[in-house]
Amino acid sequence: MFSLSPSHPMPLYAQLTRAIRFAIATGRLQVGQQLPTVRQLAVELRVNANTVAKVYAELERSGVLETRRGVGTFVSARHFAAVHPDEHEKHLTELVDRFLEEAGAMGFSLDDVLDQLQSRRKKETT
Amino acid sequence: MFSLSPSHPMPLYAQLTRAIRFAIATGRLQVGQQLPTVRQLAVELRVNANTVAKVYAELERSGVLETRRGVGTFVSARHFAAVHPDEHEKHLTELVDRFLEEAGAMGFSLDDVLDQLQSRRKKETT
DNA sequence: TAACTTGTACTAGCTTCGTAGTACAACTAC
């Protein structure tokens, strides 16, 4: 389902969070679909159940998942319907802010970054 | 000279590293210019001397600074002359990789990112 | 109701990270 690398510097919970978000963003997990139970996934990933639970809880707070005790955890429909595009846009803005700041400290200008990204776009479409 | 926020989640050493790199990238610190001594800067920033020293040492390993015992620490000339543009480009590539990965996990495509950056370019030039 | 499933709270241990303190080594200038 997912795969984690315990040796990777990124903590397990962060890896899992990203993996789930990514799976949803790319459609591999559909709205309404049930995720593995906390314990199931914990066994599969060789991780403590609490680690999985924390991830599910955090993603629920973000509105990405919905959990029902005794039943399971599901990809939230509400999220994609209700998250205002403005809100979504704001997240992108913040991400880009951090990114540009970092690039700036390395001596790259906005144009440098744009060039780099545009050249990828070409590659992607070929 | 620089300013740090101890309350900020980013550790002091990282803040300082970024500040110095930024000052150099924007020309506020010129090639060959001497930086404050480890102890001077430590007092000014209310930080342990070792924290400053670690930052200087790291930046020296990156080729950004040069230190001479008994004399002081200086902005390296070698760096800007000798760092291959290819090397520099590689750093940008890595940064963009990480960035796109993160954006992807949030559900943003390359085009979303490009749009966002292009709209900033317009703002910047007005 | 009783058994079973699900997620959750609380706690504790371990590790890593960040910073500070102190003592040391290299170098300069007189």
Place this chain on the structure above:
DNA sequence: GTAGTTGTACTACGAAGCTAGTACAAGTTA
């Protein structure tokens, strides 16, 4: 050579972060 700079090594403490263990609570199903 000696005093006074400079950066550096080593150590240790405190805090935060991450994960695991265990016990609990809420819900479902028969």
